[in-house]
Amino acid sequence: MRNLKLIIEYDGTNYLGWQIQRQGPTIQGLIEEKLRFITNEEIHLIGSGRTDAGVHAIAQVANFKTNTSIDTNSLKRALNSLLPKDILIKKVEEAEEDFHARKHSKSKVYEYRILNKENPSVFLRQYSWHIPQRLNLVEMMRATEMLIGEHDFSSFRSSGSFTKTSVRRIIRAEWKRSQSGILRFEIEANGFLRQMVRAIVGTLVEVGRGRIDVQGFREILESKNRQKAGSTAPAHGLFLKEVKY
């Protein structure tokens, strides 16, 4: 049996997220549907992880087993011609027999975009969090440094999430100010808890607004108490950028 790996870009605006749900359209649901149509097989698509409603992906990774003989390029073309324009299959490739998009991922990179200027932008309205108030980026960067390394991230997890451990290792976390008022936060970790990036960004923005200082940020992290942290940043600023294996 072949094991095929997909690299997928999507605009999450019109979806209930990655994972199949009865209530409405999801990325996984749509791609599985088109794969079934093309292969005439029952397909189970395994993503590297879920993304929430409204979250985007620049390079989500998924795999599925199939007996189809279609070559990878033809499959890519067929999928892209059937899928709506806000989901793009960037690559289809043969994977090792045992490759598992979720279990084998070593780290993930997320990017969060904030539009930090007075006026919002009609073009970025679905791809960034607009914050008109001036943010103190220097303080945000200092607080960000506290995140590097292994920590229990209970303070930055969604209340409805239950996993064995809430310890994760942050490999890299950095802010960049790019052209025209866009702040980009890039964070790489061996794994993320549910809504962890958005809770971190929401709390770092409180630091940028001067409502929490760097010491306060450290205390929130060490408290392991979600109640202490800032609010969750909106989904539409978040991008799954890379999954490393």
Place this chain on the structure above:
Amino acid sequence: MRNLKLIIEYDGTNYLGWQIQRQGPTIQGLIEEKLRFITNEEIHLIGSGRTDAGVHAIAQVANFKTNTSIDTNSLKRALNSLLPKDILIKKVEEAEEDFHARKHSKSKVYEYRILNKENPSVFLRQYSWHIPQRLNLVEMMRATEMLIGEHDFSSFRSSGSFTKTSVRRIIRAEWKRSQSGILRFEIEANGFLRQMVRAIVGTLVEVGRGRIDVQGFREILESKNRQKAGSTAPAHGLFLKEVKY
């Protein structure tokens, strides 16, 4: 009577263009409707010019006469709270009594964006023309130089357009390759014929594909015959960038 000037940004994706039409929503139509609601007056909004269905604006300019006493900041806030998120009033300011957004414009700047790489982008799908084939930018730049100065642009006008003269003066026209495969064409003129930028871009792309050479481009311009030029580039790559007075 006050004469107020608006600077407007819009995502043209969901509109039939600037100018009011019975068949569906337009930018002018929506802004006039909200202005009537706010001022309780009959409002006639004058734009610097039409933009076609699907064309975007970074800074469209418009003006209208009113007796309302609302200050400009409050009017801006009121409009933005009533308008959908794909139309943004960037500025409201008092204009000279005789200021006319269309008649007084000295020049306009348009930008056209081409995504020139193999894969399309879900995030740029409504804001660029995706051309996967490699384009010869050097040849396109050489052909672009022919446009500078005063010419009869009959070869690059939409067949359904009738204006007194088809002579326009191109002040500036240049291509820039920016990050991640985006080609930006910026063109400034004292005025544009209907679909002129899109016809020029469509023909320059033919040059980039090697189907027309620089001499051929010059001949098309000099022929004053629309049949000779390339096809019209899609609306969704075009942005009205600036109107100068």
